[in-house]
Amino acid sequence: MSMNLPLDGNNAIAQLEGEMNILKNLLVKSLVLTSLVLTSLVVVAPQGSAADPKLNAACSKAGAKGQAGDVAFVCTKVGNKLVWKKAKNAAAAKPAAAAVKPSGTLNIAHWDFLAPKYGAEMQAVIKSYEKYNPNAKIETVGIVRAVYETKMKIQLSAKGGPDLFTIPDTFYPELARSNLLEPLDNVFSEATKKTMNESNKGGIWRGKQLAITWQVAPYAFFWNKDILEKAGVKPPTTAAELVAAAKTIKEKTGVTGFAVRSRLAEETPWWIDFNNWVVGFNGGWSDGEKLTIDSPQNIAAVTAYKAVYDSGGFSVGDDASTFRSKFGQGLVGMMIDATGALPAMIGEKVPSKSVGASKLPFPGKSTSQVGILFGINANSKNKALAKDFLNWFLIKDTQQAISEMIGNTSTVATETIVPAAFLLENPWAAAYKENGKSTRSSVPDGFESSTSEIRKEVLTQIEQVLLGKMTPAEALKKAQDNLS
Amino acid sequence: MPYFFVGAATIYLILFTSIPLLRGFWFSFTDSLLLAPTEGKFVGFENYRRYLTDQSFYSSLWTTIVYTFVVVVGAVSLGVISAIAINEKLPGRAIFRSMLTVPWAVPGVSVVLIYNWIYNYDSGVANQAVRALGMGQKGWLIDPSLGMFSVAFASIWKVFPFIMLVVLAALQSVPEELREASKVDGADRFSAFKTVVIPHLMPTIRVASLLMTIWSIRRFEIIYLLTGGGPSGATNTIVINVYKQAFESSELGRAAALGILGLLLSLSVTIVYFAVDRKNAKRDSL
Structure with a gap:
């Protein structure tokens, strides 16, 4: 195919479109030909192999065995017809079924x-x-x-x-x-x-x-009991207490008070993490029909997030691998993270029994999820x-x-x-299991295919809040306007 | 016979450079998506028009130019000074040479890990140093006014040994008799360096600078892994933008158009270099 630059716009476009049409014709012809060949193969192929057996559907050979999912079937003569019937002993049928399993x-x-x-x-x-x-x-x-x-x-x-x-x-x-x-x-x-x-x-x-x-991992709020004890703070149950606790931990122990993601360099995982604040404050990115980015609940969520970011006890600038390593070293007091992350942080310096966990310290019951x-x-x-x-x-x-x-x-x-025995050894696990009952996805309902666009815009504006260039209300309104 | 020798290289270039380049060029005129690259429709210059009328493109272009300028000037200066230093006969010269070459050998991802720790807000070496100097704590990777500096510094550290090694090789090829002749003519050490060594090094420095410029325009891993183009777009170069368009937004057509614009930037640098080089060659021949 020639590749002329469209110096003369309309002619070049017409020429290119003409060439595209020729290509399309060729493609359609080859597709039709391929379909014909495939169709003939299907017609020639034995019918028994074309589909999985179904209860009471016709079969061709008495005694033949088949499997659909974990149900075994036997081709049985009923009156004058041969039909698939469930094998009487499914467990016994399994090894036989394995013989006809795909390879x-x-x-x-x-x-x-x-x-x-x-x-x-x-x-x-x-x-x-x-x-x-x-x-x-x-x-x-x-x-x-x-x-x-x-x-x-x-x-x-x-x-x-x-x-x-x-x-x-x-x-x-x-x-x-x-x-x-x-x-x-x-x-x-x-x-x-x-x-x-x-x-x-x-x-x-x-x-x-x-x-x-495959897995839906809920989030939980967890803490290093030893650090909180040393700092003389109780596990927070509200956002205001979280800010105060993070500050006190930093001041009294010198270690980071609280850590969650906060960098655009980790865009997708930050989006999932940040969803904890949104759903924790009973907000959401959409109501299924329109975006609700600048809702009062979301503004409250960003305000609380900004407050803890500015507390002096926040893991400013750390990416997840850094603050997770620090938690494992006993250098972070509190975190919000998904269930898969915590077992990897538990070890000699922070044993499982030194970790406490609860619902998020926010008004609502829900957490985000790693789906x-x-x-x-x-x-x-x-x-x-x-x-x-x-x-x-x-x-x-x-x-x-x-x-x-x-x-x-x-x-x-x-x-x-x-x-x-696992729950006994890992007391924090109960909180995760409980939180798992009410998780919410970070994919905006009704706007699923625009997730990446919404994510980029919202987080870009939240970054401006963290940098002190906008208030939460201004930032979320800007995101809402830009996306609407 | 000559065709035989150039044949392999030509086939390689056609297969792995020319065809992908032409395909990319074609994509830049389509609205192709990454997950359905062959289903894009021809949109003419729409992708280019959108960039050329978008302020964020010019911001990204400016960021690329600033980053490239800072890295080239920094790496070339540091490389030349280091080369001159380790060309002198000083005790432990071999050790210094080895140590200064290490950053070039370190993989980019490792450089990022090292600098992530150096720039760590709470416990990084950089903040420990500025705290000791009574300058408080700096957000090296989170403050938009420092983002470019931090990324450029890490890049210079990684690439300056290349300039150092090239210039060192050039320094060692300065004819000894020229140095001797300048001494006989009464030139002091500085004058001899200025009149004999520098002119001898200049062609090497020019070529190394050109390479450094092209590499800096298209550098990806250090920038992306350190800041992802942030904070607040402070390090969002064209290459980072291409990656985001292609692999995060899946807009293959738009990414291809941006890639072509980036290619034009690299080409313009090369053209300027050859124009200057030609002018110098003419002047020298007079």
Whole structure:
């Protein structure tokens, strides 16, 4: 294709459009041809392999076995017809069903595969699917969290990427809108669907289930009991007490009083963290129909945030890895962070029993959440295998193993049990479990696909508040006006 | 035979430079999104028009020019002074040479980690130093008036050894007989340096400065990882903007247009360099 610069605007545009039309024609022709070839292949293929068995649906060979989700079927003669019936002994049917399970290699990506504390264990749990389906091979792909979205975007835009991958809930709308996720509506049996908890609704996009829950991590307010005792302060329960406590800790002990994210360099995680203040003050970014950025509740939230930022006890300028390291070293008094972060900070210097936790010291009950979904790449060449994997992923034992591995305090796709011994050893866990009952996503309801635009604008204005260049009311009004 | 030797390099350049560049050029005239790059529609000069009428583009352009100027002047000055110092016969010269070369060998990400700690508000070395001098605490990475200085300082620390090594090599190739001749003519140490050494170094410094300028215009990792373009846009160079447009906002078409504008900036520097070089060559030949 020639690449003339449009020196003479209209002619050049017309020429380029003409060339685009030729390309489009060629593309359409090849697509039609490909469709014809694929259609003929489907027609030629044995019908039994075209779809998963359904109860009372016709089958072709008596005694044939099949599996849909975790339900095993046997092709049974009823009158003159051959139909699928549930196998009488599902447990016994499983090994037989394994023989007809799809085969191949599945690539599965998640940043937590690199987690220092449990990454290797998580990979081992995921790979244990190979025992359930001996025809499958699992390859885990760990990608650093900071570049996860970028790497996934690059791979997916080139029609590549892993077969299955975890999806931050803030990234999910962009993928869903671009049709890059395989619909999952017919993947699970009714029995499996009944085990899936409410959190899986986060994976529904315009009526279609495109992903399921991997983990929903709630936030909690927690503190180093030894530091608070040394400073002579009680765990705060209001925003005003938080400001006073942060200041006192700094003055009396010399360590940082309170730490949360505050830098635009960590834009996405700061947005999720900051949502704690918004939902904690009973605010929100939208009411489902219009943006509510400059609502009185949000202004109160930013005002409280600014007050603690200016308290003299705030971790000014620290990124999360820095203030988390400091907490682990016993150099930070109080924090608000997600459940996955705290176990990594606990160690010799700050043992689990030295950590106290509660609801956020704000008027409302809710906390933000780190929502992680799990879906199938629409470009995957192993969709049948990937769907089988998801069915295995939702089995009770798999979910319990995942839940325990990530610290017991997150919500996973189905209900799980927190071992009593764990709660005894980790007293802070109860607060997370309680907070998990009322988490709210940082994705603005009704404006899901504009999340990144809203995030950038709002945080840019909040940065101005932190720099003392605007009041919270002015900043949020400006953000509201710029986005409206 | 000559075609054989240039063939491999030509194929490499076509595959990995020319084709992506042309594709990027094409994208800059479309509204392509990163997740659907082939589905973009032709929008003519719309992406360019939006930038050229947007004040934030000029702010980003100015930031790029300031950053580049500060880093080039800083790195070249420090590099030349260091090269002259370690060219002298002083005790422990080999150790000094090795130590001064270390920053060049340190990966960019490690430089960022080091400087994140140096600039830490509560416990960083920089604030400990200014506190000791009675100047209070500075927000090196959070105060917009200090953001550019902090990022430029870290960049200069990382890149000056390159200039130092290049200039050191040039210094060691100054003909000894010229130095001797200037001594015989009665020149003192400073005069000999000014009339013999500096003219000999100038072509090297010019080329090194050109390279440093182009590298500074397109530097990404140190700036992005230290400040992400902040605080309050103080270090938001064109390259940082391209990254944000392409990978955070997924606006591939707009990012490509900005990339082309950045390329024009680099090209203009190169053109100015060659124009000056040509003028100097003509003057020298007279």
